[in-house]
Amino acid sequence: MHTENADRTDSARTRILDSAERIFVSKGFSGASLRAITSDANVNLAAAHYYFESKQGLFSAVFHRRIEPINEQRLTNLERLLNATGKPDLRQILAAFLRPVLLHSNQGTLEFMAQLTAEPEELIQPLIARGFGHLITRFTVALKLVFPETSELDLNIRFSFVVGAMLQTIFNRSFFMGIGDVSKEVMYQKLLDFCVAGFLNNE
Amino acid sequence: MHTENADRTDSARTRILDSAERIFVSKGFSGASLRAITSDANVNLAAAHYYFESKQGLFSAVFHRRIEPINEQRLTNLERLLNATGKPDLRQILAAFLRPVLLHSNQGTLEFMAQLTAEPEELIQPLIARGFGHLITRFTVALKLVFPETSELDLNIRFSFVVGAMLQTIFNRSFFMGIGDVSKEVMYQKLLDFCVAGFLNNE
DNA sequence: GTCTATATTGGGATAGAC
DNA sequence: GTCTATCCCAATATAGAC
Numbered sequence: 267m268h269t270e271n272a273d274r275t276d277s278a279r280t281r282i283l284d285s286a287e288r289i290f291v292s293k294g295f296s297g298a299s300l301r302a303i304t305s306d307a308n309v310n311l312a313a314a315h316y317y318f319e320s321k322q323g324l325f326s327a328v329f330h331r332r333i334e335p336i337n338e339q340r341l342t343n344l345e346r347l348l349n350a351t352g353k354p355d356l357r358q359i360l361a362a363f364l365r366p367v368l369l370h371s372n373q374g375t376l377e378f379m380a381q382l383t384a385e386p387e388e389l390i391q392p393l394i395a396r397g398f399g400h401l402i403t404r405f406t407v408a409l410k411l412v413f414p415e416t417s418e419l420d421l422n423i424r425f426s427f428v429v430g431a432m433l434q435t436i437f438n439r440s441f442f443m444g445i446g447d448v449s450k451e452v453m454y455q456k457l458l459d460f461c462v463a464g465f466l467n468n469e
Numbered sequence: 470m471h472t473e474n475a476d477r478t479d480s481a482r483t484r485i486l487d488s489a490e491r492i493f494v495s496k497g498f499s500g501a502s503l504r505a506i507t508s509d510a511n512v513n514l515a516a517a518h519y520y521f522e523s524k525q526g527l528f529s530a531v532f533h534r535r536i537e538p539i540n541e542q543r544l545t546n547l548e549r550l551l552n553a554t555g556k557p558d559l560r561q562i563l564a565a566f567l568r569p570v571l572l573h574s575n576q577g578t579l580e581f582m583a584q585l586t587a588e589p590e591e592l593i594q595p596l597i598a599r600g601f602g603h604l605i606t607r608f609t610v611a612l613k614l615v616f617p618e619t620s621e622l623d624l625n626i627r628f629s630f631v632v633g634a635m636l637q638t639i640f641n642r643s644f645f646m647g648i649g650d651v652s653k654e655v656m657y658q659k660l661l662d663f664c665v666a667g668f669l670n671n672e
Numbered sequence: 673g674t675c676t677a678t679a680t681t682g683g684g685a686t687a688g689a690c
Numbered sequence: 691g692t693c694t695a696t697c698c699c700a701a702t703a704t705a706g707a708c
C-alpha cells in the first residue's frame with residue numbers, strides 16, 4: 267500500500283487524508299462525499315479509490331493515522347508510570363490518558379475523535395475494538411491498583427464520565443477559547459481537576 | 470400542520486416520528502433515508518413529505534417532540550428550587566438539570582439527544598439555539614448564585630464537563646446495564662456524585 | 673389523506689485511455 | 691499514477707390519480 271518514494275505520490279495521498287478528515291468531521295461519514303473530499307484535496311475522484319479502495323477504506327485510514335499515535339502515547343505514559351512507582355496515584359493515571367489528547371494533538375485530530383462516537387455502529391465498531399480495546403483494558407488494570415476495593419464495573423463507569431468530559435472539552439474548546447483567553451493548558455488543568463475530584467468522590 | 474381529529478392520521482404521523490427517531494439515532498441524519506424510515510413505519514414514502522414537507526422538517530419535528538418537554542421540565546425544576554430557597558446548593562441545581570434526562574426519559578429520546586452533538590452545524594445550530602439557549606442562560610445564572618466569585622466563563626466550562634459526562638452516560642448506559650445490574654437510578658446517582666465533586670473541587 | 677409513478681440529482685465505484 | 695467517461699444505484703422530492 268505504501269511505496270518507497272515519497273514526494274508527489276505521498277503528497278496526493280496526504281492531501282486526500284487531510285481533506286477527508288476535515289469533511290468527515292463537519293458532515294459525518296454519510297454526509298461527506300468522495301466528490302467533495304477529492305475536490306477539496308485537488309485530486310481526481312478516481313484517486314480516492316486508487317489509494318484507499320473505498321470510502322470505508324479512506325475513513326479507516328484517517329482513523330488509524332490519528333488515533334493510533336495518540337493511544338500509543340497514552341500507553342507509553344502509563345507504562346512509564348507503572349514502572350516508576352509501585353502504586354501510582356489517580357491524577358497521574360488520568361493525566362497519562364488525557365494529556366496526549368488535550369496537549370499534544372491538533373484540533374483536526376480531536377474533532378475527528380469526538381465525531382467518532384456518533385457514527386453508525388457497524389462503521390466504527392471494528393475500528394474502536396482494534397484501536398481502543400487494549401488501551402481501556404490497561405487503564406482499568408492500573409485504576410484497579412489505586413482502588414483495589416472498587417469493582418471493575420464501577421471503575422469503568424467513572425472512567426466513562428472522564429471520557430465524556432474529555433470529548434465535550436474537545437467539542438467546545440474552540441468555543442471557550444473564543445470567549446475568553448483560555449489556553450489549551452488551562453483547559454487541560456480544569457478538566458483534570460474536575461475528573462480527579464469526580465473520580466475520587468464517587469466511592 | 471395539526472388537525473383536530475386524532476385517530477388514523479395521528480397514528481401515521483406518530484409512527485413516522487417514532488421510526489425517524491430510531492433511524493436517525495443509528496444512522497445519523499445523512500445516513501437515514503426517508504425510504505428506510507417510511508418503510509419501517511409502514512407508510513408510503515410520500516406520507517413523510519405530506520406530514521413534514523422535507524427530511525429536515527421531519528428531523529426538526531423529532532427534535533421538538535422530545536427535547537422541549539425535557540427542557541421545560543428542567544426549567545420548572547430550577548424555578549421551583551430558586552423560589553423555595555434563597556440560595557440553592559450545587560447538587561440541587563445539577564439534579565434539576567440531570568434528573569429529567571436520566572430518570573424520566575425513554576432510551577430513544579436519550580440517544581437522539583446524544584446523537585445531536587455530532588450532526589452538521591447547519592442542521593442543528595438553529596434547533597440548539599431555540600431549544601437550549603434560554604436553558605443554559607438560566608442555569609448559568611443559578612450557578613452564579615452559588616459561586617459568586619467565579620467567572621461565568623469558568624462556570625460554563627465546568628458545566629460543559631457535566632454535559633459531557635451526561636452524554637457519555639447516555640451512550641454507554643445500555644452497555645453498563647448489560648454487564649452488571651446497574652439501574653438507571655444507580656447510574657443517575659453515580660453521575661450526580663461525580664459531577665458535584667468535580668464541579669466543587671475545580672475552584 | 674394515501675398511493676403510484678416519475679423527475680431529478682448525487683453518490684460510490686470501475687473500465688480503460690494515457 | 692492520473693484522468694475521462696460512464697455504469698448503476700439510491701436518494702429527495704413532486705405531480706397527479708384515486
